Amino acid sequence: MLGEAGLAARATKDLDIVLCVEALDAEFGARLWDFIRLGGYEVRQAGEAGRCFYRFAKPSDATFPAMLEFFAREPGHLPLAEGAHLTPVPFEQAVQSLSAILLDGDYYSFLHAHAVRLAGVNVVTEKALIPLKARAWLDLSARKAADANAVDGKHITKHRNDVLRLVQLLADGEHIQVPVSIAADVDQFAQAVQGQVTADLLGQLDIAEAPATLLARLRSCFGVTAP
Incomplete structure (x- = not known):
């Protein structure tokens, strides 16, 4: 994509x-x-x-x-x-997997609602991947806070960076209908990473946007109000 x-x-x-x-x-x-x-x-x-x-x-x-x-x-x-x-x-690997999140009915239904067929294969779009990876970041961050050795920090960083890259695909003014639970996860993610999303980080990710602009689009598209 x-x-x-x-x-x-x-x-x-x-x-x-x-x-x-x-x-x-x-x-x-x-x-x-x-x-x-x-x-x-x-x-x-x-x-x-x-x-x-x-x-x-x-x-x-x-x-x-x-x-x-x-x-x-x-x-x-x-x-x-x-x-x-x-x-x-292994338990710790199962928890780190995105599949653990799909046990949640809202995420499972949302993923199926936002899939497109490419080259004969159904592929999940950025509209579903963004909240899915945001939730994974929240889950892994919570486990890391409880036990520093429970999660490799690179997995947490990967999910955050993937979300930031994917937000570039969202159109200004676009509004995605999401369940309340998913909107809450996006809101929590946006607030938690706000201090991490700097111009230097976005430069490293080849994202040519200002941090405030990128996070504002994330919130707006998923119906989240800035604090």
Whole structure:
């Protein structure tokens, strides 16, 4: 999305995939596991009981994504290959994942409402990614404050910077209808990062806007009033 808008974009090495339950069947499961086998993924993990969350990492073939994360809100709907041999996802890693946020009904519905089809694949737009990453930043920051060793600070910084980059895609005067809970998260994020968003930081991110202008657009588009 950033690249299409002529803005600086950061290449991703991993894919976060939300599964639509009604689209899953045995054929999908077979193709998925063929892909996992072809990539030679060494790490094959599943979330705790009751959650349809799977992670695959460390492929032997470097042309495959470095990490795949699959998530469906309803458990028990991802067809698994016989003898899949999945290990549990470590708790701290599961909490850091964006999929943990999608257990919230407002976020799950909002994500599906703001997806577009690109090259045959449904991709979430900036309208959903911004609050999703803002909420991830809030969650990880709270965990870091409670336990300095619980979260790697680079994950927190990444989500903040991604939000700032994505805000560039929002049009002045645009208004996005969001549930009250999501608007509250955007408001909390905007207030929390206000002191961090400096001209120097935006320069490092190749964002050619003033901090106040960027944050004002974020608040305005999501219906948040500046304090």
